[in-house]
Amino acid sequence: MSIISLRHLHKRFGKLVVLNDVSLEIEPGKTLVVLGPSGTGKSVLLKHIVVLLRPDKGEVWFEDQRIDHLSERKLDPIRQNFGFLFQMGALFDSLNNLENVAFPIVEHTDLPRERAYQIAQQKLEMVGASGRRVEDAHGTVRRNA
Ligand SMILES: Nc1ncnc2c1ncn2[C@@H]1O[C@H](COP(=O)(O)OP(=O)(O)OP(=O)(O)O)[C@@H](O)[C@H]1O
Ligand SMILES: [Mg+2]
Structure with a gap:
């Protein structure tokens, strides 16, 4: 089918x-x-x-x-079944690559944040990229180019 x-x-x-x-x-x-x-x-x-x-x-x-x-x-x-890469790039430019990949996992699942970030890290490694989670003392995400 x-x-x-x-x-x-x-x-x-x-x-x-x-x-x-x-x-x-x-x-x-x-x-x-x-x-x-x-x-x-x-x-x-x-x-x-x-x-x-x-x-x-x-x-x-x-x-x-x-x-x-x-x-x-x-x-x-x-739409949660789809991955969609926009032609002009549509990443959140205030978030780094790891945070971008983790974003839909955090939003759409009940997984703990740590697990969501682990999954995002694994996905990045699958394509030869890696990311680092950056949060300040208040848990606010900072830009990390
Ligand atoms: N929302 C829209 N309103 C008006 N015209 C549109 C809209 N979206 C696309 N078009 C027009 O439809 C046609 C096809 O556009 P499309 O973006 O699908 O091309 P494409 O095959 O993806 O091209 P490329 O290889 O450059 O990405 C173009 O003439 C484009 O200007
Ligand atoms: Mg196109």
Whole structure:
């Protein structure tokens, strides 16, 4: 079964038709690469998968649920299944890399902070990066470039 399914998506901005009947199925464990010249709609396509954009016509499914018409509140738990790296970078620039990776774990789980930071550290190490937790005496996070 597909984990993500895009069905006959149409999206236009004014006169500019960006998606014209786009369908695709993404299966669990598979890697899919979308290639194309600049301005042809790759980012627009990705934003439909996480419903940052909504189609003019067509459907977006995650597992067995249609998601393109859900409210932001109902999308919250679904979006927790996604990692999304924005093209222009969208890290919290007041936080260091470890704190950025730990942020969603702290926000969306009941794990103790220490455990959340351990997990974040492990994830950074998986990609050859590492981070250091920096807090002052009051527990306030300080910038650590
Ligand atoms: N929110 C928006 N409002 C109006 N036009 C938009 C919007 N988002 C994207 N576009 C337009 O849709 C088209 C496709 O944009 P998109 O960002 O998906 O391209 P891309 O394939 O990701 O390009 P690149 O390779 O440069 O990242 C472009 O012409 C862009 O200007
Ligand atoms: Mg893009």
